[in-house]
Each structure stands twice: as structure tokens, then as C-alpha cells.
Amino acid sequence: MSSREGCTTRRRGAALETAILEAAWKVLRDQGYAGFTFEAIAARAGTSRPVLYRRWSGRQELLVATLRQLWQSKPIEIPDTGSLRGDALAFLMQADERRARIITLMSVELHEYFRETGSSFRELRAAIREPGQATALEVIVERAVARGEIADVARPARVVNLPFELFRQEVIMTMGAVPPEAIHEIVDEIWLPLLLQG
Template identity: 60%
Template sequence: MDTGVVVSERRAASTPTRRRGAALEKAITDAAWEVLVEQGYHGFTFEAVAARAGTSKPVLYRRWPQREDLLIATLARHWRPLDIPDTGSLRQDALTLLRAVNAERARTVILLRVRLADYFRETGTTFSDLRSRLRPADQTPPFERLVDRAVERGELADTPRSARLVNLPFDLVRHDMLMRMGAVPDEAIVEIVDTLWLPLLSRSPHSAHSGR
């Protein structure tokens, strides 16, 4: 074989493919996620992400002018939306959703709490604020959708309910995840739904005030 051909083939093999558009952004946000997991928000810098992604800082700045912009883009790509169950039963919907949260989100929730501690201190925001930013603006929170469906099916009365009450199961499971630093036992999920949430949802506003 011609020596020149061999050299050309070796050069082609060693030259990285030029990335553009979505492929480049995916490579950058993948690298950014790795940096965040390894070094936390303190080490989440344009320099570190650019080096990990094999690109330059100006490439990052053109897409995300501020470090927070890059952080939100990175989290949005790695915070996979959960499927909203529709089993025909509010209880089963709630259990299915909470079990999915428990299986798929426990490690990520704990990781973000720990790795983003500096971010929350620096910005004066909370995990709930961050979760709201990651959720599409036009998307109804999961448990609100479950309750709305239950009302449409006639399982629940169509009465006003506070967001705190509607989202109580998720808040309690997330709290238990953080207290345990891991997944929540299934019996705790069942207890939250059966002994706390469903009875509270079924109470009418009149009965809720009558005991005062």
C-alpha cells in the first residue's frame, strides 16, 4: 500500500469529527453533567466544562452567556420527565407515579441537593424553585393532573384544593429520600397515599373547618 495513503488514513482516524448544532450541545451538556457530578457547583466553570467537552469557552458563551444558563440547560437534559400514569384509579395512579419517582429520581434528587448546595446559597433559591424552572412553563404539575382526572371521572368532588395538599405525596416522598439519603420503602409510599393523602383529598371544605 502507498505510504502516503497510510499516513492520510491515520490522520483521518486521529482527527475528531467537527461537531455542530444539536450534536455539539449534547456533547457540552454531557460534559457539563460529568463536571457537576464530580466537582459540584463550585467546580462547575466554563473552563472545566470546555476542557471536558474538548471545545473552547467562546463556544459555550455564545450559547449560554451565564454559568446559570449552562447549568439549567444541563439539568434540563438530564432531568427526564416522568410518564404520567392513567390507570383509571387515583390511588393506583398516585402509587405508580410515586414508585417511578422513587426508582428513577432518588439518586438524582440527593445528588442535586448535595452538589448544588453552593448554587442555592449563591442564588438564594430552593430546590422547589429549581424544579419549577426545569418543568416546561405550560406543563401542569403531575399530581395536579392526577387530581384533575379523578375529578373528571367522578372519584373526587370538584372542590377547591390547595397546591400544598395536591402535591403532598411528592413532597413527603422527597423529604423521606433526603432523610434516608436513598430510596423510600414501598410500605411508606403506600402509607402516604392511603392514610394521609386520599383521606385529606376526600374531605370537603366544610368538614375541614367544622372541627375547629
């Protein structure tokens, strides 16, 4: 029995699926969406294309599953520093460490995916996130309201989530990590003055 056959025999169920998704991420990272084929992923995972087809109908569905697992395997803990500013800064610093590379790859490599599916970055992001889950910044603002740091008034979701939107734009524009001074500028010079108007 070959090592490939032995590997396939030993891994089943969730363990096999995890191995496939990890291999799929490596293929996407190394070869881009153009190289994101069932053949390449099966070879990287040490399995066969029929095994992949039993789980996913095609590479578009597998891509969403791959990014969902990757996103969930690198969670950003919602900070609780005791202050709105501290929480926002700590959250964006974590996002920079854990998500900047993923965001860069998604913005650069997935144009063909969006063309094939007729979808957008926003739709892909919704597909890989837990449905109905509050964003970290929504939780951070709710805590600040509860502490009495800011007024308990209705705020548009765009305003609440503005720091991450600006952070993501910075990642896309620079194709790299966001420097701490830019994160401080987003929080101190743009977001907090906007929130404190309420």
C-alpha cells in the first residue's frame, strides 16, 4: 500500500475534511485562484478528486469552505480593556496580525472567482462569517455605552464598523500590514470624534 493510500485510509470524516481544507488554503496561497483546482488540492492533501467531489460540488463551493475554516481558525478575541479607545485599538492590532494577509490575498487573487460567480467581496465575506453574529466593533460600542463612556443613541452600522472598513481599505491599498500610527489615526482622529458627536 502506498503512503498516499495509507493516509487516505487513516483519515476520515472531520479529520479528512480539515486536511483537505488546509491543503486547499495552501494551494490558494501559493498558486492563486487560477491554480485552485480539485486536482492540485487533492494532490496536496494526499487524496483523490472523487473524495473532494463527494463534499463540494466545485471549486467555488470549496473556496468558500476553505476561507470559512481559515477565518474561524484565526478568531479575533474581542478585547475588554475597560475603555472604548483601548478596545478599538487592541481589536485593530489583532486584525492587523491575523487578517491582513488573508484580506490581501482575497483582494488580489479572487477577481476570477468574483467574475465566475457574479458575486462581490461583501457577499463572500457574508458567506464565511457566522450568520447573525454581531461584529466586534458593535460589541465594543455596546460595552462603552453600558459603561457610560458614550451616549446611548442609535448609530448607523456604517459608523460603528468604520474602523474596520478603513483598516481593510488600508490593507488593500498598501497590500500589507497597517502600521500602528495609521491604526491610531483611524481610532483617535476619525472614529472617536464621530462617535462622541452622538
